[in-house]
Amino acid sequence: MVNVENTICGYEQEIVAWIRKYYKKLGYDKIIEENKKKVPDFVMQRDGKNVRVEIEMYSSSFLKHKHNPEEVDEVLCIVNDAKLFVKTIEIKELKFWYQLDSDDRVDFFLKCPDTLLVNHRTGEQIHHFQDDWLKLSEEEVNETKENLKKDEWWWKNFKKLGS
Numbered sequence: 001m002v003n004v005e006n007t008i009c010g011y012e013q014e015i016v017a018w019i020r021k022y023y024k025k026l027g028y029d030k031i032i033e034e035n036k037k038k039v040p041d042f043v044m045q046r047d048g049k050n051v052r053v054e055i056e057m058y059s060s061s062f063l064k065h066k067h068n069p070e071e072v073d074e075v076l077c078i079v080n081d082a083k084l085f086v087k088t089i090e091i092k093e094l095k096f097w098y099q100l101d102s103d104d105r106v107d108f109f110l111k112c113p114d115t116l117l118v119n120h121r122t123g124e125q126i127h128h129f130q131d132d133w134l135k136l137s138e139e140e141v142n143e144t145k146e147n148l149k150k151d152e153w154w155w156k157n158f159k160k161l162g163s
Contacts, residue, residue: 002104004111008057008078008096009128010118015055016041018094019076025093026076028053039071057096057120059088096120102148106141109133 008014016034019042023031028044028051035041040052054072056062060082062075069085080090097108098119110133117126136144 002100002107002111004108006093006095007100007108007112008094009112009115010057010096010120012055012057015057015076015078015091015094018091019055022093026089026091039067040073058082059084059090062086102145102152105148106133106145110141 005018008018019026020031020034023042023044028046029048030045031042032045032050033043035043039054041055042053044051044053052071052073054062054067054075056065056075056077057079059075059077059080061077062072062084063082072086074087074089075084076089076091078091078094078096080088096119097105097112097117098121100108109128110130112128113130115128117128118124119126
Protein backbone atom coordinates (compact mmCIF):
# COMPACT_ATOMS: atom_id res chain seq x y z
CA MET A 1 0.00 0.00 0.00
CA VAL A 2 1.40 3.36 -1.01
CA ASN A 3 2.04 6.13 1.53
CA VAL A 4 0.57 9.28 -0.04
CA GLU A 5 2.54 11.48 2.36
CA ASN A 6 5.82 10.11 0.95
CA THR A 7 4.78 10.51 -2.69
CA ILE A 8 5.64 13.75 -4.47
CA CYS A 9 3.21 15.10 -7.09
CA GLY A 10 5.94 17.19 -8.70
CA TYR A 11 6.71 20.28 -6.62
CA GLU A 12 9.76 21.20 -4.57
CA GLN A 13 7.51 22.72 -1.89
CA GLU A 14 6.16 19.21 -1.18
CA ILE A 15 9.70 18.08 -0.38
CA VAL A 16 10.24 21.15 1.81
CA ALA A 17 7.02 20.44 3.74
CA TRP A 18 8.05 16.79 4.21
CA ILE A 19 11.49 17.86 5.48
CA ARG A 20 9.91 20.32 7.92
CA LYS A 21 8.01 17.39 9.40
CA TYR A 22 10.66 14.63 9.19
CA TYR A 23 14.05 16.38 9.37
CA LYS A 24 15.07 14.19 12.33
CA LYS A 25 14.70 11.06 10.15
CA LEU A 26 17.41 12.60 7.95
CA GLY A 27 19.80 13.02 10.90
CA TYR A 28 19.28 16.69 11.68
CA ASP A 29 18.66 17.85 15.25
CA LYS A 30 16.70 20.98 14.44
CA ILE A 31 15.82 23.58 11.85
CA ILE A 32 17.58 26.87 12.54
CA GLU A 33 16.27 28.84 9.56
CA GLU A 34 14.14 28.34 6.47
CA ASN A 35 14.69 30.54 3.40
CA LYS A 36 11.93 30.65 0.83
CA LYS A 37 13.61 32.94 -1.71
CA LYS A 38 17.35 32.35 -1.40
CA VAL A 39 20.02 29.68 -1.15
CA PRO A 40 20.22 27.65 1.02
CA ASP A 41 16.64 26.50 1.59
CA PHE A 42 17.42 25.54 5.19
CA VAL A 43 20.03 25.99 7.85
CA MET A 44 19.82 22.88 10.01
CA GLN A 45 21.74 21.70 13.01
CA ARG A 46 23.46 18.32 13.28
CA ASP A 47 25.69 17.40 16.21
CA GLY A 48 25.82 21.03 17.34
CA LYS A 49 27.00 22.32 13.96
CA ASN A 50 25.06 24.39 11.45
CA VAL A 51 24.54 22.77 8.05
CA ARG A 52 23.40 24.78 5.01
CA VAL A 53 20.96 22.60 3.05
CA GLU A 54 19.59 23.10 -0.46
CA ILE A 55 16.54 21.10 -1.60
CA GLU A 56 16.27 19.85 -5.18
CA MET A 57 14.07 17.25 -6.83
CA TYR A 58 17.01 16.05 -8.95
CA SER A 59 20.60 16.73 -7.90
CA SER A 60 21.26 17.95 -11.47
CA SER A 61 18.88 20.84 -10.78
CA PHE A 62 21.54 22.28 -8.45
CA LEU A 63 23.73 22.71 -11.52
CA LYS A 64 20.86 23.91 -13.76
CA HIS A 65 19.97 26.61 -11.22
CA LYS A 66 23.66 27.65 -11.13
CA HIS A 67 23.80 27.60 -7.34
CA ASN A 68 27.10 28.52 -5.77
CA PRO A 69 28.54 25.42 -4.04
CA GLU A 70 30.28 27.72 -1.54
CA GLU A 71 26.86 28.66 -0.11
CA VAL A 72 25.74 25.07 0.55
CA ASP A 73 27.04 22.19 2.67
CA GLU A 74 24.54 19.54 1.53
CA VAL A 75 21.96 18.95 -1.19
CA LEU A 76 18.88 16.87 -0.37
CA CYS A 77 17.13 15.36 -3.39
CA ILE A 78 14.79 12.57 -4.47
CA VAL A 79 16.95 11.50 -7.43
CA ASN A 80 20.73 11.79 -7.30
CA ASP A 81 21.50 12.03 -11.01
CA ALA A 82 24.60 14.25 -11.06
CA LYS A 83 27.99 14.36 -9.39
CA LEU A 84 28.17 17.54 -7.30
CA PHE A 85 31.02 19.14 -5.42
CA VAL A 86 28.89 19.21 -2.26
CA LYS A 87 27.61 16.31 -0.20
CA THR A 88 24.44 14.98 -1.85
CA ILE A 89 21.85 12.94 0.02
CA GLU A 90 19.10 11.08 -1.79
CA ILE A 91 15.94 10.96 0.35
CA LYS A 92 15.07 7.27 0.06
CA GLU A 93 11.71 7.71 1.81
CA LEU A 94 10.36 9.94 -0.98
CA LYS A 95 9.29 9.00 -4.50
CA PHE A 96 7.72 10.82 -7.39
CA TRP A 97 4.27 9.53 -8.29
CA TYR A 98 5.58 8.32 -11.65
CA GLN A 99 8.25 6.20 -9.94
CA LEU A 100 5.60 4.05 -8.26
CA ASP A 101 4.88 0.59 -9.61
CA SER A 102 1.50 0.07 -11.26
CA ASP A 103 -0.35 -1.21 -8.16
CA ASP A 104 0.98 1.58 -5.94
CA ARG A 105 0.30 4.20 -8.60
CA VAL A 106 -3.38 3.21 -8.81
CA ASP A 107 -3.60 3.16 -4.99
CA PHE A 108 -2.05 6.64 -4.98
CA PHE A 109 -4.58 7.90 -7.53
CA LEU A 110 -7.41 6.53 -5.37
CA LYS A 111 -6.10 8.26 -2.22
CA CYS A 112 -4.72 11.51 -3.62
CA PRO A 113 -7.01 14.55 -3.55
CA ASP A 114 -7.52 16.64 -6.70
CA THR A 115 -4.18 18.02 -7.83
CA LEU A 116 -1.96 18.81 -10.78
CA LEU A 117 0.63 16.07 -11.26
CA VAL A 118 3.91 16.85 -12.99
CA ASN A 119 6.06 14.23 -14.71
CA HIS A 120 9.56 15.69 -14.81
CA ARG A 121 10.81 12.97 -17.17
CA THR A 122 8.34 13.89 -19.91
CA GLY A 123 7.30 17.43 -19.00
CA GLU A 124 3.64 16.33 -18.87
CA GLN A 125 1.18 17.97 -16.53
CA ILE A 126 -1.79 15.83 -15.62
CA HIS A 127 -4.93 17.06 -13.90
CA HIS A 128 -5.81 14.39 -11.34
CA PHE A 129 -9.42 14.24 -10.16
CA GLN A 130 -9.91 11.82 -7.29
CA ASP A 131 -13.65 11.41 -7.91
CA ASP A 132 -12.92 9.90 -11.33
CA TRP A 133 -10.86 7.18 -9.64
CA LEU A 134 -13.28 6.63 -6.77
CA LYS A 135 -16.08 5.92 -9.28
CA LEU A 136 -14.20 2.96 -10.76
CA SER A 137 -15.46 -0.53 -9.99
CA GLU A 138 -13.05 -3.06 -8.50
CA GLU A 139 -12.90 -4.72 -11.92
CA GLU A 140 -11.94 -1.41 -13.59
CA VAL A 141 -9.27 -0.76 -10.93
CA ASN A 142 -7.75 -4.20 -11.53
CA GLU A 143 -7.90 -3.71 -15.30
CA THR A 144 -6.11 -0.36 -14.94
CA LYS A 145 -3.39 -1.98 -12.83
CA GLU A 146 -2.89 -4.70 -15.44
CA ASN A 147 -2.72 -2.16 -18.28
CA LEU A 148 -0.11 -0.14 -16.36
CA LYS A 149 1.92 -3.32 -15.74
CA LYS A 150 1.91 -4.06 -19.49
CA ASP A 151 2.97 -0.48 -20.18
CA GLU A 152 5.79 -0.75 -17.64
CA TRP A 153 6.98 -4.04 -19.17
CA TRP A 154 6.92 -2.55 -22.67
CA TRP A 155 8.97 0.52 -21.68
CA LYS A 156 11.55 -1.55 -19.76
CA ASN A 157 12.05 -3.85 -22.76
CA PHE A 158 11.96 -0.96 -25.25
CA LYS A 159 14.78 0.76 -23.34
CA LYS A 160 16.82 -2.46 -23.43
CA LEU A 161 16.33 -2.75 -27.20
CA GLY A 162 17.58 0.80 -27.68
CA SER A 163 20.77 0.21 -25.68
